Amino acid sequence: MGVDHLKNVVFKENPLARYLESKCKLCRREGEKLFLKGEKCFTDKCAIDRRNYPPGQHGQKKSRISDYGVQLREKQKIRRIYGIFEKQFRIIYKNADRQRGVTGDNLLQQLESRLDNVVYLMGFGSSRAESRQIIRHNSILVNGSRVNIPSYIVEPGDTIAVDQKSSDQLRIKASLQAADNRGYPSWIEVDIKGMKGTFKNKPDRSDLPSTINESLVVELYSK
Template identity: 40%
Template structure:
């Protein structure tokens, strides 16, 4: 499946800080390109598009995947924007990243795809797997898996562990205790604008 493999700093300069995409921060505070410093006033569509792109690049999704998540969030009762963020945050690759086992979400996805992570004792190599409360997520009991995660744990992507997760660094296993609350989402985003962006096509 096609994912973004281009320069990440270029994206963070354009969209702002994306904690899941890259640990680096841009030295220049304005968007890239010839007219980066003197951008004209943006339209409402451009603002909504930017919020949607933040979500897409931060969680490493294709347009098709994000549209599927929006449709899924619509079917659930409650705030569509909040449900959408919860669905994305409860993905296995993001949960591995938030536990500190990987420095970024793309690195966490690679960790999962290569079979280094287990859910309830069974290896799971699907990054989009939806974690449920009560599930135990651990590093596979193999030497190379443990070495990889040990190295990553020294420099975690985000310092704070959300309150819906717990993680034991010595045992290299964690648990999902519930669904993430809105204030623990690390990405600075207005999810209502994303819902508005998709209101015409979803």
Template identity: 45%
Template sequence: MARYTGPDCKRCRREKTKLYLKGAKCDTPKCPIEIRPYPPGEHGRARTKESEYLLQMREKQKMARIYGVLEKQFRNYFEEASGQQGKTGDNLLRLLESRLDNVVYRAGFAASRDMGRQLVKHGHFTVNGHKVDIPSFRVSENDIIEVRASSVESTPFVVARAQVGERTVPAWLEVNPDRMMILVHGLPARQVIDTAVQEQLVVELYSK
């Protein structure tokens, strides 16, 4: 399976904004974008002509990188979103937010989506009592996600319990840190998703 194996911080610098791919490091002075707030590479400081197409492409890349999906998978999400009722951009964000790795991150059980993806792949979670190790698994309303009993005392989850309350959990999720359980009340509307992207630019790019 194709996957990105390069430095995450280069991705933030390419988009000229923090994508919060490295968890707590992103909020410290050691964050590379604080030190070098320009794109990587020999010509990173050069002024580029920002065409309409470039703005749309950069926004698409930013959204895909935030949620950790590659081009083919992102295109599939877009096609599914465009076939649903409502605004395609809103539907696209809702599909990305419903990924299990994102839900684990939003609930505070992982410091980043990348860490959430790793925890899911290692089989630490069940959904409605069934073990799930697929990060792109789509959660639904009233799903119950739990850390497996054999994993509760693992270091990542001990740390997560100690840090309860440090990050705001969105209203569409309910977290029980004592039982290491997440209840999905429903998928979020666009206005409650705090991902800083302009999804309409992505719709315009794929609609050409």
């Protein structure tokens, strides 16, 4: 592939394991926006703004959840935010646990450093799912070399760009404009006209949403 530090684990996805129902149900199940539907999540058409309770006939009934249930729900929520399968997520967690530092922080930094997530944050895709599709269609370059692996880990200083052949795609242009209107995280820098960006550094925990409680995932997997 021409990229020197392509040292990632390549995950093979099982198409039969994909979630085929409405993605809005996942947000309602977790009780918050997971931003799975692109621009729809930023409008008043978002399902959770209309029906902020779990889907199903018993969704509005309140039930007590055990400590294990709370930990499981948090793990599921994080998996769904980043679009990670269970097997992938366990491997990422094990890698984070082996690293120096706080396991939970390492976990989030690995998830945030995935190419599909970086492409989404830079605005080349309206959602992480669309970003994965764009990457698989050979539309993304990392440091000038084509990379079509969504799980590829981006390193600080890496430049991510849209391939020139894909620069006329309307969906990429629309996503870029919408992302620019919202603003970008402090750890990335984007050149809209050049359709490229730089991953300046890995985010600190304080830079990431406080609605994520990664310590619950650590507790769950430490049992």
